[in-house]
Amino acid sequence: MARTRYAPDRGLTTRMTLTMFLLGLVFVAFIALIIGIMSAAHVSAAAIIVIAVIFGGGSAFISLFYSDKIALRAAGAVEVSPQEAPELHGIVDRLCALADMEKPRLAIAPTTMMNAFATGRNSKHSVLCVTEGLLRLEPAELEGVLAHELSHVAHKDVQVMTYASLLAIVAGLLVRFAFYSELFGGGDRRDSNNQNAFPIILAIMVVSAVVYAISFLLIRVLSRYRELAADRSGALLTGQPSALASALRKVSGDMSRIPTEDLRAAEPLNALAFAPALNLRDPRASLAKLFSTHPSLERRLEELEKIQAQLGQVSPGPRAL
Amino acid sequence: MGFLDSLLGRSKPVQPKLDDLFGLPSAAITLQAATGFTPTGSGSVCFRAVEGATFGDVQSEVRELLDFDGGLPVEVTRDSYGFTWLVSSHMSDEVEALVTDLHAVNSTLVDHGFGPQLLCTVVGFRDAEDRRLALVYLYKRGTFYPFAPRSGPGGGKHERDNALEIQAKGAIGGELRFEQDVTKWMALWGAPGL
Numbered sequence: 001m002a003r004t005r006y007a008p009d010r011g012l013t014t015r016m017t018l019t020m021f022l023l024g025l026v027f028v029a030f031i032a033l034i035i036g037i038m039s040a041a042h043v044s045a046a047a048i049i050v051i052a053v054i055f056g057g058g059s060a061f062i063s064l065f066y067s068d069k070i071a072l073r074a075a076g077a078v079e080v081s082p083q084e085a086p087e088l089h090g091i092v093d094r095l096c097a098l099a100d101m102e103k104p105r106l107a108i109a110p111t112t113m114m115n116a117f118a119t120g121r122n123s124k125h126s127v128l129c130v131t132e133g134l135l136r137l138e139p140a141e142l143e144g145v146l147a148h149e150l151s152h153v154a155h156k157d158v159q160v161m162t163y164a165s166l167l168a169i170v171a172g173l174l175v176r177f178a179f180y181s182e183l184f185g186g187g188d189r190r191d192s193n194n195q196n197a198f199p200i201i202l203a204i205m206v207v208s209a210v211v212y213a214i215s216f217l218l219i220r221v222l223s224r225y226r227e228l229a230a231d232r233s234g235a236l237l238t239g240q241p242s243a244l245a246s247a248l249r250k251v252s253g254d255m256s257r258i259p260t261e262d263l264r265a266a267e268p269l270n271a272l273a274f275a276p277a278l279n280l281r282d283p284r285a286s287l288a289k290l291f292s293t294h295p296s297l298e299r300r301l302e303e304l305e306k307i308q309a310q311l312g313q314v315s316p317g318p319r320a321l
Numbered sequence: 322m323g324f325l326d327s328l329l330g331r332s333k334p335v336q337p338k339l340d341d342l343f344g345l346p347s348a349a350i351t352l353q354a355a356t357g358f359t360p361t362g363s364g365s366v367c368f369r370a371v372e373g374a375t376f377g378d379v380q381s382e383v384r385e386l387l388d389f390d391g392g393l394p395v396e397v398t399r400d401s402y403g404f405t406w407l408v409s410s411h412m413s414d415e416v417e418a419l420v421t422d423l424h425a426v427n428s429t430l431v432d433h434g435f436g437p438q439l440l441c442t443v444v445g446f447r448d449a450e451d452r453r454l455a456l457v458y459l460y461k462r463g464t465f466y467p468f469a470p471r472s473g474p475g476g477g478k479h480e481r482d483n484a485l486e487i488q489a490k491g492a493i494g495g496e497l498r499f500e501q502d503v504t505k506w507m508a509l510w511g512a513p514g515l
Contacts, residue, residue: 008331016329086479093507094402098369098440100335100461103504140403155330229330236334239371239438240403312373 007310009232016225020164023218027167030211037203048177048204056170064162068105068120068127075117077109077129088135091143092128092150099237101154104128108135114254116274118149119158126153133254137247144244145251145274147234154233157226164222168215174208223293231300232307239311241304248304252297334437338463339427341498345444345456346416348493352456355492357448362413364444365406365513366426370399371438379433383407383426395422398513404440406513419444427460441507443468445515452482454489455515456497457507464500466490468509479510 034049063070072079082089088106096103104118104126114133120126128149134142152158178201231248235241251274294300326333349360370376380397387395387409396408409422423442430436442458455468467489469482486506490499500506509515 008333013329013331020328090508091402094369094404094440097459097461097505097507098335098437099332139401143403151330151332154327154332156327157330160328160330226330233330233332236437237332239369239376242372308373311371312375 009229012225012228012232016222016229019218019222019225023164023167023215023222026211026214026218030167030171030207033207034204037200037207048181048201049174052170052173052177056166056173060162060166060169064121064159067158067162068125071117071119072107072127072129075107075109075129075131076111077107079105079107079127087139088130088146091139091146095143095147095150095237099150099154101150102126104150104153106130108132114251116145116149118152120153121159122156123153126158128153134251137250138243140238140240140243141247141250143238144234144240144247147237148230148244148274149234151230151233151237152226155226155229157230160226161219161223164219168212168219171208171212171215175205175212178202178205178208217290220291220293224295227294228300228303231303235304235307236311241307241311245301245304248297248300335461336436337427337431337439337460339424339431339460341463341465342420342424342427342442342458344497345420345458348456348496349416349444349446351496352446352489352493356488358446358452358454358489359448360413360416360419361445361447362415362419363408363410364419364423364442365408366423366442367400367404367406367440367509367512368430368435368438369403369440370405371435375433376435379429379435380405383429386425386429387422396513400511400513408513416444441509443509443512443515452485453515454485455509455512456489457509459500459505462500462505463498464505465497466500466503466506468506468512468515470510470515479508481508 038046038049071077080088085106085108088108092103092106102123104120104123105128107127107129109129109131111131112133113131114137116128116130116134118126118128128146130142130145134145137145181201231244235244238244353359370380384395384397384407387407393410396410398406398408400406407426409419409426411419411422423444427439427442430439439460441460443455444458446454446456448454453470455470456465457468458465467486469485469489471480471482493499
């Protein structure tokens with residue numbers, strides 16, 4: 001194996017694998033428990049479960065399939081051609097040539113907030129969107145942010161996160177369905193079947209709620225790891241980790257200063273964004289960290305410093321492999 | 322990128338393909354015979370410099386290496402995108418020496434582990450009417466494509482002579498590995514050595 005300055009981050013890979021393994025484990029346990037509950041009671045709560053899976057899977061599939069259109073519309077962004085934004089296209093052209101990847105479509109959102117996101121179900125249908133505010137960054141910083149977003153595309157993050165969220169979506173729907181069926185179905189019929197159904201529906205509700213909570217937290221952990229992975233790949237692609245770090249500082253500063261009224265409007269896009277729209281002066285900030293889709297600024301800067309050291313090695317020896 | 326790599330979010334930096342560059346000298350002769358375009362004798366290597374002293378050292382090593390062989394001194398420029406261009410100039414009939422120079426840049430960067438930073442190589446051509454044509458070699462794909470910026474008063478600022486590009490592809494497309502996906506025919510306005 002040739003010498004490399006671009007060794008993968010073993011620790012990050014391990015932690016990400018573990019998170020995905022746990023998600024899978026929760027999924028298997030969930031299925032087993034539901035089947036167990038149903039067969040123990042000889043009751044077909046199957047209808048509810050099938051409906052939840054169809055609804056959950058369907059909505060996940062639709063949001064994945066139309067993710068580019070949905071996100072662009074939510075951000076009010078407009079696609080731009082190379083003639084309209086030659087500079088932006090020039091930077092992305094070069095990054096894609098360096099990384100040997102398909103060039104995504106580019107869009108600009110008319111807001112002064114600094115941010116960017118990339119979405120789309122696969123590399124052919126992906127779109128990279130930046131805000132007008134982001135274009136105020138220095139060229140090298142802008143390049144860093146674009147490289148980060150291109151890494152999200154290369155890592156197929158939209159797909160991975162959709163599949164990871166599928167479990168939480170289904171579990172969340174089951175809680176709701178079970179609750180409604182108890183509320184509306186339980187009142188008037190007093191036959192023997194219903195006597196039986198109450199504890200089953202309650203059990204499904206409890207299991208689903210627990211699964212929902214656990215998978216929600218795991219998904220957030222996974223999302224934070226994937227942000228770090230995108231930071232890493234982006235910095236290695238441009239060879240300029242400090243330009244990305246400086247962009248992160250500027251964008252984060254900009255994001256936490258946004259007025260509260262805008263916060264609610266900005267939040268739905270967080271999972272895809274470069275930096276989350278989160279008010280850091282909020283007293284709940286430490287709890288927010290646990291639920292956050294993005295790692296803290298300090299953590300991201302720390303990782304970028306490590307990459308800086310890695311790229312600066314005089315002679316990349318076996319230690320880097 | 323493999324399934325596992327995208328699942329684990331680790332895109333591997335792409336190593337450059339260097340060998341196809343050596344097809345250039347004979348293709349230059351074919352191009353001249355078919356279209357009348359002759360090499361200008363200059364060519365350049367474009368790469369994204371890595372921050373820090375180590376890369377700077379490697380870069381000066383490359384310059385010393387190229388200046389040592391007695392030709393014209395290499396020129397180093399940075400474009401507005403932050404990419405570095407090393408321009409090597411020779412006489413117009415010394416395409417082989419030029420390609421050797423360009424290859425020296427490539428192999429030095431690769432030897433020091435900076436191969437993924439290489440973007441492209443540009444070799445300039447001109448015809449009797451002073452039209453410009455560049456053959457661009459994309460390191461990551463190992464393919465060539467033509468780039469012909471339209472010059473002169475009638476051409477406007479940023480316009481490509483697509484007809485000429487297609488003509489060039491027709492002339493030497495069989496000899497060199499050409500980039501089939503025209504969306505990858507990146508425009509390189511103001512590239513040094515063109």
